[in-house]
Amino acid sequence: xxxxxxxxxxxxxxxxxxxxxxxxxxxxxxxxxxxxxxxxxxxxxxxxxxxxxxxxxxxxxxxxxxxxxxxxxxxxxxxxxxxxxxxxxxxxxxxxxxxxxxxxxxxxxxxxxxxxxxxxxxxxxxxxxxxxxxxxxxxxxxxxxxxxxxxxxxxxxxxxxxxxxxxxxxxxxxxxxxxxxxxxxxxxxxxxxxxxxxxxxxxxxxxxxxxxxxxxxxxxxxxxxxxxxxxxxxxxxxxxxxxxxxxxxxxxxxxxxxxxxxxxxxxxxxxxxxxxxxxxxxxxxxxxxxxxxxxxxxxxxxxxxxxxxxxxxxxxx
Amino acid sequence: xxxxxxxxxxxxxxxxxxxxxxxxxxxxxxxxxxxxxxxxxxxxxxxxxxxxxxxxxxxxxxxxxxxxxxxxxxxxxxxxxxxxxxxxxxxxxxxxxxxxxxxxxxxxxxxxxxxxxxxxxxxxxxxxxxxxxxxxxxxxxxxxxxxxxxxxxxxxxxxxxxxxxxxxxxxxxxxxxxxxxxxxxxxxxxxxxxxxxxxxxxxxxxxxxxxxxxxxxxxxxxxxxxxxxxxxxxxxxxxxxxxxxxxxxxxxxxxxxxxxxxxxxxxxxxxxxxxxxxxxxxxxxxxxx
Numbered sequence: 001x002x003x004x005x006x007x008x009x010x011x012x013x014x015x016x017x018x019x020x021x022x023x024x025x026x027x028x029x030x031x032x033x034x035x036x037x038x039x040x041x042x043x044x045x046x047x048x049x050x051x052x053x054x055x056x057x058x059x060x061x062x063x064x065x066x067x068x069x070x071x072x073x074x075x076x077x078x079x080x081x082x083x084x085x086x087x088x089x090x091x092x093x094x095x096x097x098x099x100x101x102x103x104x105x106x107x108x109x110x111x112x113x114x115x116x117x118x119x120x121x122x123x124x125x126x127x128x129x130x131x132x133x134x135x136x137x138x139x140x141x142x143x144x145x146x147x148x149x150x151x152x153x154x155x156x157x158x159x160x161x162x163x164x165x166x167x168x169x170x171x172x173x174x175x176x177x178x179x180x181x182x183x184x185x186x187x188x189x190x191x192x193x194x195x196x197x198x199x200x201x202x203x204x205x206x207x208x209x210x211x212x213x214x215x216x217x218x219x220x221x222x223x224x225x226x227x228x229x230x231x232x233x234x235x236x237x238x239x240x241x242x243x244x245x246x247x248x249x250x251x252x253x254x255x256x257x258x259x260x261x262x263x264x265x266x267x268x269x270x271x272x273x274x275x276x277x278x279x280x281x282x283x284x285x286x287x288x289x290x291x292x293x294x295x296x297x298x299x300x301x302x303x304x305x306x307x308x309x310x311x312x313x314x315x316x317x
Numbered sequence: 318x319x320x321x322x323x324x325x326x327x328x329x330x331x332x333x334x335x336x337x338x339x340x341x342x343x344x345x346x347x348x349x350x351x352x353x354x355x356x357x358x359x360x361x362x363x364x365x366x367x368x369x370x371x372x373x374x375x376x377x378x379x380x381x382x383x384x385x386x387x388x389x390x391x392x393x394x395x396x397x398x399x400x401x402x403x404x405x406x407x408x409x410x411x412x413x414x415x416x417x418x419x420x421x422x423x424x425x426x427x428x429x430x431x432x433x434x435x436x437x438x439x440x441x442x443x444x445x446x447x448x449x450x451x452x453x454x455x456x457x458x459x460x461x462x463x464x465x466x467x468x469x470x471x472x473x474x475x476x477x478x479x480x481x482x483x484x485x486x487x488x489x490x491x492x493x494x495x496x497x498x499x500x501x502x503x504x505x506x507x508x509x510x511x512x513x514x515x516x517x518x519x520x521x522x523x524x525x526x527x528x529x530x531x532x533x534x535x536x537x538x539x540x541x542x543x544x545x546x547x548x549x550x551x552x553x554x555x556x557x558x559x560x561x562x563x564x565x566x567x568x569x570x571x572x573x574x575x576x577x578x579x580x581x582x583x584x585x586x587x588x589x590x591x592x593x594x595x596x597x598x599x600x601x602x603x604x605x606x
Contacts, residue, residue, distance in 0.1 A: 107350040108590050115583040126576040278424035286417035293410050
């Protein structure tokens with residue numbers, strides 16, 4: 001018997017069975033893990049595959065959440081239609097940001113994307129007429145076919161399939177022409193260019209993909225948390241996503257899920273140390289980047305060709 | 318009015334310049350851009366408070382000395398614990414590590430000292446003295462003076478001493494420098510210690526002006542902007558960039574909109590990176606293949 005159909009059937013069975021056995025709190029957390037991993041998936045593409053550091057993921061998530069909510073409250077466009085539209089627009093923004101990488105790499109790219117996050121956050125705080133300012137804004141419920149989905153139990157049926165779909169797409173992407181081109185660019189931009197790859201266009205496309213995923217994640221997380229607070233979408237949030245990507249493993253879509261699960265579930269086990277939570281996350285990030293730069297997903301099924309955060313052997317002068 | 322705004326903005330500019338000097342020192346000396354430097358500045362100021370808390374009745378000045386000594390050790394720890402093990406890692410890993418280091422410091426301070434702001438004493442009098450119709454505050458002047466003083470010392474170190482040349486050589490070509498007898502690891506270690514002490518000096522000077530809370534480290538972005546504006550490898554550029562940024566911010570904040578003030582500096586950061594990545598005073602960098 002082939003293994004793949006059995007596994008897929010089991011996954012679908014578990015997907016439909018889980019809501020009948022799990023409490024609302026656990027379903028809410030599952031949705032949170034799925035939504036977060038969707039945002040981190042963007043980093044897997046742009047930072048893991050293409051090797052371009054991005055601290056703008058927080059901005060994309062914020063724009064996705066705010067954009068879809070504003071469309072719903074001001075123009076009456078339901079979230080299920082608004083989220084894809086907003087995601088497309090933000091993907092375009094991501095593409096433009098990616099075009100910047102023509103001139104910018106390494107440290108400067110980190111700085112520029114950091115500035116993007118800071119500017120978006122300031123805009124959300126100061127554009128009070130549209131965003132509710134520093135007080136934040138309430139998110140309208142996710143309505144589909146006349147039914148409002150409000151709880152984690154109901155949103156589960158939206159967030160999980162969408163996340164699963166994008167994880168599959170990203171997984172297939174890594175082995176596709178696009179994915180291999182990004183890998184080539186990460187390993188050596190000059191060599192990739194010499195092979196005839198349009199490096200700039202590929203990098204911009206990677207940024208567009210990460211912006212798209214971030215915006216979809218923001219749009220889906222907004223009705224789950226029901227409230228958007230601009231203070232949340234700052235640089236700390238951008239580093240949070242980066243930490244998840246590093247701890248989970250930046251080179252596989254699975255890493256995004258593992259990392260998100262760790263970061264969402266860990267607070268449950270550290271109830272007594274609530275005030276140390278941020279420190280624990282920061283130490284996890286630091287520990288992994290120094291000791292295990294390829295993350296948790298590389299622990300057991302390491303493939304030698306994937307050791308990518310270690311510098312390739314350079315010829316000695 | 319304009320004169321008063323300019324004089325006040327020079328203080329803010331000097332704060333940015335002080336932080337930018339630290340960035341440039343680390344980058345010039347070790348080739349690393351330390352994204353956690355802003356948080357290290359905050360941590361330095363907190364070290365004084367922590368020293369005063371752990372030894373009850375410790376006066377302010379000995380506490381400052383203790384903080385400087387601890388931060389020197391801390392600089393050695395950063396190099397030995399993180400930068401040395403990562404010396405062969407990719408640029409991406411090193412950027413993330415320095416971001417992580419800053420986050421660890423920020424969250425440590427938040428967990429240990431609480432999320433709220435702490436009062437921090439001024440080193441000099443803050444009563445303003447009128448000079449030619451413009452109010453000048455001695456405590457603010459001290460920041461400008463110290464920034465210029467540190468610039469002078471670092472400039473002399475890098476440009477006029479054999480040791481400074483060794484530092485630049487070690488950063489430029491590790492193997493080449495070690496062949497002619499420069500002990501590269503010692504040079505890097507000393508740079509990290511120096512930068513770490515400088516961060517604490519900056520923190521002690523800046524904390525009374527801004528609010529000393531765990532998130533004060535976000536001022537680091539302004540320091541970055543100043544460093545990028547001046548040219549990331551140029552020490553005088555860092556001071557020039559800092560003061561230019563301070564004046565621009567004050568002008569925008571006074572005459573256009575105070576909401577735009579912060580956005581302007583981030584906008585400048587992106588614009589400089591895109592249009593003139595070598596900054597005002599930096600030499601043209603040739604990208605290595």
